[in-house]
Amino acid sequence: IVLTLALGQWQIGRAQYKEGLQARYDALSRQPAVHVGGQAIAGEAILLRRVEVRGEYVPRFTVFVDNRIYQHRPGFHVATPLRIAGSQRYVLVNRGWVASPQDRSMPVIRTPAGEQVVQGVATAFSERYLELSTKVAEGNVWQNLVFERYRQATGLDLQPFVLQQESAAEDGLVRVW
DSSP: OHHHHHHHHHHHHHHHHHHHHHHHHHHHHTSOOEEEOSSOOOHHHHTTOEEEEEEEEOGGGOEEEEEEEETTEEEEEEEEEEEETTSSEEEEEEEEEEEOOTTOOOOOOOOOOSEEEEEEEEEOOOOOOOOSOOSOOOSSEESOOOHHHHHHHHOOEEEEEEEEEOSOOTTOOBOOO
16 A cells, blocks of 8 residues: 555656646747857756757768657667857757668768758757667667767867757658657
């Protein structure tokens, strides 16, 4: 009985946390988008805010975050850094979902060339979920998108958030968050 009561209290606490988070998200979504430039931004101050960034994609540092499901189909989230216009700082953009080919080969994606204006929501880098190895990710298929791991693998000077893209682009990716 004590365990059941404790678990019930834990669930109530989680529900209250999520309701507060949803209320914050709703309030911030009504505010105008924050323009992100090359200056460093505090991660906590920008989380869940609508943001806009102008810059150019650097496709060679694209990673595919594996095991992402959309409409009961396995696939990847495609994350590509955007070099912020007029600076050497980058923001990592979660551009959307792409289906995994039947043979588990890498999907072919289109990355817009030239300067882009990308709009979306600033989200946190993922926490580490179950991993079968503590070895740092190699290649461009990753299980988790962890800030420090990505920064070390690429050497890029990154803003401390992931921009979850909402603006349209001719790249064939699904952006249903």
